[in-house]
Every structure is written in C-alpha cells, then in structure tokens.
Amino acid sequence: MASWAPKLPSFGHAKSSEKDETSLTTLLTAEQCADLTFLIATITASMRQSLLDTFTAEEAPADSKIEKSKEDALKSAPSDLDKEDKVKKERQSREEDARKELAQVEVQELKKEMLRYFDGWRGKVIGRVGEIVNSREEAKEQAKHVEGKQVQQIVKKSEAGMTSIHSLDAKDADEEKAFRNIYPPVPNALTHLDEAKRALVLHSLVLILLSLEHYSAHSRILILHLTSSLNLELSVLKKDEETVAQGLLEAASQQLNADAETKKAAEASQTSRKWKVGLAGVAGAALIGVTGGLAAPLLAAGVGSVMGGLGLGATAAAGYLGTLAGSTVLVGGLFGAYGAKMTGKAMDAYAREVEDFAFIPIHRSQDPKHQDNESRRLRVAIAVSGWLREPEEVSKPWRYIGKGTEGFALRYELEALLKLGHSLETLVTSAAWGYAKKKIIEQTVFAALSAALWPLGLLKVATIVDNPFSVAKFRAEKAGEVLADALINKVQGERPVTLVGYSLGARLIFSCLQKLADRKAFGLVENVVLLGAPCPSDATDWRRMRAVVSGRVVNVFSKQDYILGFLYRTSSVQLGVAGLQPVVGVHGVQNVDVTDLVDGHLQYRFITGSVLRKIGFEDVDVAEVKRAEAELNKQKEEEEQERRKNEKQTDGEGEDKEKLEGEVQKKSEQSIFQLMQEKTQNLDIAGFLAGGRKDNHGHEGAQAQQKSEMK
Known part of the structure; x- marks a missing residue:
C-alpha cells in the first residue's frame, strides 16, 4: 500500500514556501528542531542501554531476603575468619554462575537478536524524525554524539525509581509520581516553550511514530520518556492517544463508506471504466477504492482534517502520518481489523x-x-x-x-x-x-x-x-x-x-x-x-x-x-x-x-x-x-x-x-x-x-x- 500513497510534503526549514500552516518547523526554530532530534537520540540510546543491561549480572540488593538469609546462615560459622571466607566464596560462586549463564550460546543469540531489532527500530525513528524537522543525515549524526555518561545516568535514575515505587502511598497522584520516577526527564531546551506548544510537539511525535505503520512497544516507551522530558503530565499523552485513535478510525470509516458508495455507482454505470479514470483525475491520483483498494488522497484529507483539529495544520498532520494517512488497510491493521x-x-x-x-x-x-x-485505543x-x-x-x-x-x-x-x-x-x-x-x-x-x-x-x-x-x-x-x-x-x-x-x-x-x-x-x-x-x-x-x-x-x-x-x-x-x-x-x-x-x-x-x-x-x-x-x-x-x-x-x-x-x-x-x-x-x-x-x-x-x- 505504501507505493500507492500520494506524495506528501516535506516540512524542512529549507522549504519556507510551504510554511502555510502550523507544523513542527513553524512551531520550532532550527535550533529547537535540532534539540528535539538530539533529545530523541538520547532517549533511544538510554532505552538501548537499559535493554543491554539485561545481559549483565546484577548484584543482589543488600536487603534481599535471599542474600540476607544465606549470609545469616554463613555467619553462624564458628570463627570470624570462617564467616568472612564462606561469605566471600558464596559471592564468588554466584558471580561465576552468572558469567557461565551469560556466556551460553542461546543467551548471546537472544541478546544479538534483541539489539538487532531495537537498532533497526531506532534507525527508522531517528531517520523519520530527521526527515520531518531537519534532515536524516543531521539526525543520524546527532545520534552518534550522545554521551554515554548521560545515558547511564538516565538508566540508573529509572531503575532507582522502580525500586522505590512500592513505597508510595495510595493517593490519586501516585500514577504521576511513578511516571516521573520510572521515566526521569532528560534535560532539554524545549521545556522553556509554553505548555500548549510542548503538547503540540508531543502530538506531532505520536503521529510521526505512527507513520512507521505500527505503534510498537518501543515506540510507546519512547513517547513516555518524551512526555516526561517535555514536562507534560501523563494525562496529556493518554488523552492525545485516545483522540488520535478515534480520529484515525473515524476518517477510515468515512473513507470506507465513501468507497463503498463509489464502487456501487461505478458498477451501475455502463461507462464505469471511463468514469473511474475521470474521477481519478479529479482526485489527483488513482482511485484505488473503486477497484477494491483505497482512495488514498481522500482518506489523507479526512485524516488531516481530524488531526489538524488538535492544533496542527491538516497538511502537516497527514504528512506526519505518511502512508498511514492514505490507507484504510493500514489503519485497520493498526487496530487489528477494528478489533x-x-x-x-x-x-x-x-x-x-x-x-x-x-x-x-x-x-x-x-x-x-x-x-x-x-x-478504540492505541x-x-x-x-x-x-x-x-x-x-x-x-x-x-x-x-x-x-x-x-x-x-x-x-x-x-x-x-x-x-x-x-x-x-x-x-x-x-x-x-x-x-x-x-x-x-x-x-x-x-x-x-x-x-x-x-x-x-x-x-x-x-x-x-x-x-x-x-x-x-x-x-x-x-x-x-x-x-x-x-x-x-x-x-x-x-x-x-x-x-x-x-x-x-x-x-x-x-x-x-x-x-x-x-x-x-x-x-x-x-x-x-x-x-x-x-x-x-x-x-x-x-x-x-x-x-x-x-x-x-x-x-x-x-x-x-x-x-x-x-x-x-x-x-x-x-x-x-x-x-x-x-x-x-x-x-x-x-x-x-x-x-x-x-x-x-x-x-x-x-x-x-x-x-x-x-x-x-x-x-x-x-x-x-x-x-x-x-x-x-x-x-x-x-x-x-x-x-x-x-x-x-x-x-x-x-x-x-x-x-x-x-x-x-x-x-x-x-x-x-x-x-x-x-x-x-x-x-x-x-x-x-x-x-x-x-x-x-x-x-x-x-x-x-x-x-x-x-x-x-
């Protein structure tokens, strides 16, 4: 279906003539666009590091019940020397077991495939964002300069947040507190924007990620990190996800209804073939819906109108969604054929x-x-x-x-x-x-x-x-x-x-x-x-x-x-x-x-x-x-x-x-x-x-x- 989609406009700063409506490049300066791509590169690098840490042995926490009970048992030895020696040997044994497990062929193969999948996803995200706000090359270059020290700090903060979560009191604000702990904000210059603009940046990124023709689990985690880093509440993201889901399905449903009527009219006409071609010319692209496919330009216009109602221009919204904006099949597939x-x-x-x-x-x-x-939900x-x-x-x-x-x-x-x-x-x-x-x-x-x-x-x-x-x-x-x-x-x-x-x-x-x-x-x-x-x-x-x-x-x-x-x-x-x-x-x-x-x-x-x-x-x-x-x-x-x-x-x-x-x-x-x-x-x-x-x-x-x- 991607090859049938209409040519959608680019929104790079170099094309100022196309700044006829609200988009990321009219909302942000060139420097802020660069900040956004670098922020995404940093977050995705921290996500990668977190997954990579899965395949390194973690020391048991000092208050771990298992470790405490083992060491208490060892401390019942007759002399202090025996106690220390036994505890040391026990720890060495655990470390050796962990090294052996991590060195197994099947473990290393799982790690390799996990990173291969993640790196493929990350490359598509960074490339797509760069395509929208500056350039693919610039975005990929920025990804190379993310500091490892900063990435490690983000991962450590996230893990520390998780270990402290269970002590929260059961109050209405718990969800928000936990959100901030698990997805610690990454410092960035975009937080100086007013809240409405930050919300629009987040909305744009949701659409851009959907243009990959899926909303994968990795994409959702990235969006959560972005929400926190843009200093927005989790409720802002959840409301946006609901609105986008309903907008996509509403536009797709309208297109399917229009497509059914078009096909019915075409079949009733004795000159249906000529009629199809003529209407296709008016639409500006092949009216695929008449032949059992999809009327991409009409759907894109509908999606753009619905999404544009959230603050973006209709053309920008449809452009950010890419091929998804032009295909009811892709929209249906996103939601499991409408559930x-x-x-x-x-x-x-x-x-x-x-x-x-x-x-x-x-x-x-x-x-x-x-x-x-x-x-329906995302x-x-x-x-x-x-x-x-x-x-x-x-x-x-x-x-x-x-x-x-x-x-x-x-x-x-x-x-x-x-x-x-x-x-x-x-x-x-x-x-x-x-x-x-x-x-x-x-x-x-x-x-x-x-x-x-x-x-x-x-x-x-x-x-x-x-x-x-x-x-x-x-x-x-x-x-x-x-x-x-x-x-x-x-x-x-x-x-x-x-x-x-x-x-x-x-x-x-x-x-x-x-x-x-x-x-x-x-x-x-x-x-x-x-x-x-x-x-x-x-x-x-x-x-x-x-x-x-x-x-x-x-x-x-x-x-x-x-x-x-x-x-x-x-x-x-x-x-x-x-x-x-x-x-x-x-x-x-x-x-x-x-x-x-x-x-x-x-x-x-x-x-x-x-x-x-x-x-x-x-x-x-x-x-x-x-x-x-x-x-x-x-x-x-x-x-x-x-x-x-x-x-x-x-x-x-x-x-x-x-x-x-x-x-x-x-x-x-x-x-x-x-x-x-x-x-x-x-x-x-x-x-x-x-x-x-x-x-x-x-x-x-x-x-x-x-x-x-x-x-």
Whole structure:
C-alpha cells in the first residue's frame, strides 16, 4: 500500500514556501528542531542501554531476603575468619554462575537478536524524525554524539525509581509520581516553550511514530520518556492517544463508506471504466477504492482534517502520518481489523489448541460488536485470572482496568480453573488448613517448605487441591504458548500489549514470554505484571522475559503466601518461587513485596487493582479498586466463619477427605451447570459462543451464532 500513497510534503526549514500552516518547523526554530532530534537520540540510546543491561549480572540488593538469609546462615560459622571466607566464596560462586549463564550460546543469540531489532527500530525513528524537522543525515549524526555518561545516568535514575515505587502511598497522584520516577526527564531546551506548544510537539511525535505503520512497544516507551522530558503530565499523552485513535478510525470509516458508495455507482454505470479514470483525475491520483483498494488522497484529507483539529495544520498532520494517512488497510491493521481479530472468528484456530481460548472485552462499551470507534485505543491490556469460582470471574476481577487502554480478559480452560478455584476455596476454609496455619504462622513459607512442617492432617487431604493445580498449571502453560502465537500473528493489531495476571494467570504469561523469547519476537509487549506467580524466580528465565518486554517487568510477591508454598511443596524449589520472593540478578525487573497485604493466595483476586495503583500503573479505576477491597473484607469474614464452623466439627487432624472432595465436586457441578445454561441460552458470557468452541453442549448454539455473523 505504501507505493500507492500520494506524495506528501516535506516540512524542512529549507522549504519556507510551504510554511502555510502550523507544523513542527513553524512551531520550532532550527535550533529547537535540532534539540528535539538530539533529545530523541538520547532517549533511544538510554532505552538501548537499559535493554543491554539485561545481559549483565546484577548484584543482589543488600536487603534481599535471599542474600540476607544465606549470609545469616554463613555467619553462624564458628570463627570470624570462617564467616568472612564462606561469605566471600558464596559471592564468588554466584558471580561465576552468572558469567557461565551469560556466556551460553542461546543467551548471546537472544541478546544479538534483541539489539538487532531495537537498532533497526531506532534507525527508522531517528531517520523519520530527521526527515520531518531537519534532515536524516543531521539526525543520524546527532545520534552518534550522545554521551554515554548521560545515558547511564538516565538508566540508573529509572531503575532507582522502580525500586522505590512500592513505597508510595495510595493517593490519586501516585500514577504521576511513578511516571516521573520510572521515566526521569532528560534535560532539554524545549521545556522553556509554553505548555500548549510542548503538547503540540508531543502530538506531532505520536503521529510521526505512527507513520512507521505500527505503534510498537518501543515506540510507546519512547513517547513516555518524551512526555516526561517535555514536562507534560501523563494525562496529556493518554488523552492525545485516545483522540488520535478515534480520529484515525473515524476518517477510515468515512473513507470506507465513501468507497463503498463509489464502487456501487461505478458498477451501475455502463461507462464505469471511463468514469473511474475521470474521477481519478479529479482526485489527483488513482482511485484505488473503486477497484477494491483505497482512495488514498481522500482518506489523507479526512485524516488531516481530524488531526489538524488538535492544533496542527491538516497538511502537516497527514504528512506526519505518511502512508498511514492514505490507507484504510493500514489503519485497520493498526487496530487489528477494528478489533474484530481479538473477538471474532480469527480466534477459532487458537480455540482448537486450548479449550475455551478467547479474548473477552472487559468493558461492554469496548466490545467491537456493540460499539463504535470511540472505544478504540492505541494500547491493549490483556488480563489473565489464575483460578475461578464462577464463570464471570474471567473478566470481573479486571474491571478496575480503566478505559484509557483497550482491555481484554483472556478466557481459557474454564472447567479446569473452576475446579481449581473450588478446591482452593474448600481447602482454605477447612479445619485442616486452619490448624496448619496456626502451626506455621511464625515460620516463613520457605522454612515450612524446607523443614516439612506441614501437619499430617493437612497432607492427608492434599489431593483435593494437588491434582486440580497440576492439571490447571499444565494447561496454563499451553495457553501461554498459544497466546504468544496470537500476539506474534498480531491479533491485537500493531499496538503495544500490557500483560497482567495473578496465580496461574501469571504462569500463563510466564509461558507466553518464554515462547516469545524462543521465537525472538520483540516490540510486542510494553509492560508485564505477575502477581503470586507459581513459576521459577531464577535469573535465566527472567532475563529471557525481560529481553522481550520493552517497558516494566514487575514481580509481585508475598513471603507469607502459605497456599502457594503448599502447592509448591512437592515441586522443584531449588530455583526459588517468584510468587514467594524477589527475583534477583536481572536488571530491569521490579520486585514489589506485598507481604503486609497478602497472607493468602486467594487474596490476589481482590487486591490486584490496589497493588497496581500503588505502584503507579496506568489506567487504574479507583472506584473499582475500592469496590474490590470491600469485597475482599467480606470474603475474609465469610472464610473465617466457615473455618470456625468446620473446626467445631473436627480437631483439624481428622479431616474427612471424602467430605471435602464432595464439597469441591458439588461446587464444580453447580458452576459447570451455570456455564452450560449461559452457553445454550446464548447469553454470550464474555463472548463464549463468538469464541467458536463447539462441543456436545454448545454445538448448535455456536453454529447459529456463526450464521448470524455471516448474515
């Protein structure tokens, strides 16, 4: 499509005759344009350094739980000399292990491919910006003169900001504070401009980055750094992204409607061929829409008018967007064919690999089947639950995700997750669990794991949760691989994706990122947050994950998550468990300790929004967070009442295993019955029938739904 786009004007300072409207070169002096290109070169250099640091060993922080416990153990040696010697040898051993890991062929290959992708993206960005404001050659030359010392300072400030984020108070301003900490401003002369001009510079850069025909995760991180460096609030960028998304889709929709009418008129005319040629001449270019393509000049004019309404001239806006301004196909591709790829039949192939695999719009207004372009966004968030007690919990826990991003909940393996949820719920309200918790409450989870302190009464009933957990864990790993394939195939369009999950939802994301690393798929994922993750905490795995994430990688853990510890007691724990401890040794991984908030694995279902708000995550609905926190308090009271009731019936050691299994079975059957009812009544619980899964219960309903969509 790029070759069909009209020739768009240049906006360099040398062409003063073209300064007939507001553009970057009328807004900024030649010196300020040079400052802008140098600022972008500096920011992208710091982004590169941050990714490069991923492949250098990071010293564990002094207060790291792991290092502290190891060194405390070593200090119990008989003499001071022995203590110092043992600590020294332990550190040398860790350093040697890190060197060996980093020297592995597959690690070096991942690093090489990561840098190759990033450098290719950076070259396109700097070249495109230079083309607009001065020249490609000048911009590339400036990129060579970025000071390494300044780049290192930016990276260090960003990492320091991440490590301090979790201590923020939960106030409305947290998002802005976290934003400034994680994306520290780079000093530049443009901050002396008034705010309106700085906002227009930012808007121009959003359009210029979109002219690369994608809004990759790297592009979003660059824009965040620019927003901070231009001394603008994050809300300014988010509002601009919303407006641009709606403007692009509105112009494209108008063009598609006009194109359909043009084609209809052409087919009705006996002299259609001559008519096409004549109209093409009037338009100034081939009217591709008539022959099944696109009327590029008309779309460019529409986009320019919409974007020009934000302060830029229409010609400048269309020029900055480049080929994107002249192609409804490219605009549609940017948004994943207007959102249909994530919720339509395109997901059928994935549903065949993993039972019930589908993306569910978190907010009804963002369902492409029910709303217009106003709900479309330039960013996508995919949230994954780790266990369910009712089908609605696929999307219900994620309602706190605000509408600044296009939010989807990932539905997968419903029956397995329902069985696990009911098993966990039954276990934590049992007398055996209450008795066990009293016994180990003064111990850390790791002490309980290593010393095998779990009471015999609890071990006798362990199978009620062990089997469901093993089954669901295996299926979550498979679903993670399928998610990776879906992202690589751009079901989300050309937009950055944020992944958030708790419990086995975090395990699914872990699996997804490992597969992305295997396939060297970069620039897709903007941010990742794993809460209570039942996965290894070793540096090797997290280094691979960090390599394919452009922005934040956050590990949320609790040292007192006894349920997770119990589930992991029979698994390999020598590499650590991410949901129980910090991840050490990998630059760019942010660890958030929520021990004071979480003493039970099931609580993540309710506090995820609260945690993300406290760490300054974008687009968190405060009202929904408060609602979830109130629901958690109610849930705790109900669990405590049920536990006391059960303790009256048994001493905790003689728990009736058959009784507990019967409770799980009864709850599971009720949930499955509810699920089947909703499927057969075509209530479309989070789009079940649209997801395309066909089985003995929903085969006819799915066919009817598909026929309806075809009509």
